[in-house]
Amino acid sequence: MEGQVDVQQVHTSRVVKVDSLATWDLSVTQATDLGSPIVVHFTASWCMPSVAMNPLFEELASSYPDVLFLTVDVDEVKEVATRLDIKAMPTFLVMKEGKQVDKVVGANPEEIRKRIDGHVQSIRMYVA
Numbered sequence: 274m275e276g277q278v279d280v281q282q283v284h285t286s287r288v289v290k291v292d293s294l295a296t297w298d299l300s301v302t303q304a305t306d307l308g309s310p311i312v313v314h315f316t317a318s319w320c321m322p323s324v325a326m327n328p329l330f331e332e333l334a335s336s337y338p339d340v341l342f343l344t345v346d347v348d349e350v351k352e353v354a355t356r357l358d359i360k361a362m363p364t365f366l367v368m369k370e371g372k373q374v375d376k377v378v379g380a381n382p383e384e385i386r387k388r389i390d391g392h393v394q395s396i397r398m399y400v401a
Contacts, residue, residue: 287334288314288342294352297345301371304341311368312337312389314344315359322380323363329382337393367392 291297304311314330316323327344334342347354347362357366357373365385367375375388 286331287338288331288344291343291345291350291353293350297343297350297353300341300343301368304368305371308370309339309341310392311341311343311366313366313368314342315347315354315357315362315364315366316344317347317362319348320362326363326380326382326385329385333386333389337389340389340393 289296289300291300301311312333314323314326316326318324330342330344334340345353347359361378363378363380365377365388366373367388369392375392377385377388
């Protein structure tokens with residue numbers, strides 16, 4: 274309905290929802306130009322483990338302000354999922370300089386946090 278506010282957007286999410294191939298390409302290009310790592314959550318609305326990971330992904334996005342967090346619904350943006358050979362949900366990718374550097378398949382919060390932290394720490398060490 275017109276005039277209604279999307280409740281998810283009210284708390285100003287740091288997670289960017291990719292809604293097209295163009296949005297994906299622009300987001301990756303901008304993050305690469307800024308030297309920012311990217312973490313991507315490939316999800317599907319019908320996949321309960323993926324949906325269950327959304328709050329964690331939001332929390333991670335708040336914890337790592339120098340990282341771009343993207344979410345891609347594989348049914349809405351099939352081109353991106355196909356391009357990156359995503360076969361299962363949830364799948365989490367870590368990207369640097371536009372290239373995939375890590376991948377976690379499945380709902381494993383501890384492993385996802387550990388992998389992101391490892392890559393972000395290596396970038397901080399490199400910059401410092």
